[in-house]
Amino acid sequence: MLLLVNLNNKLIHPAIVYHYADDPPRSLVPQQDEHVLVLDHDPSGATPIVQSISPAISVTGLRIEEAPGAATESSDDRMFIVDATATTTQDRPMESSISERKPPHAVLAQFKQRNAELRRSLLYPPK
Secondary structure, eight states: OEEEEEESSOEEOOOOOOOOTTSOGGGGSOOTTOOOEEEEOOTTSOOOEEEEOSTTEEEEEEEEEEOTTOOTTOSOOEEEEEEEEEOOGGGSOHHHHHHTOOOHHHHHHHHHHHHHHHHHHHOOOOO
């Protein structure tokens, strides 16, 4: 299996780190100048799901193709290409960011919801 990220029409081979359901969710929080894409891959053949948890990257699609030069007897000769685009806050005017401010209880509720979604993304279906 080969994984490539197509970021603004430039193919990048990312560093791959495996995380499992019992790993702490904080390990997925992006560090400075780091972007995290979560690829939920089920080897049974279900269509994989990819998401970005980095505010500077948005996933726009996922393509699965045959890996060039892969051995014909290989059981997994697929290549995953994650289509993504960079997003910046420079595209938004200052007034919109000021108007987006929410009361603390709304921010906390949003944090809890996103945290629950992140935890669900780490859970694999039962076998």
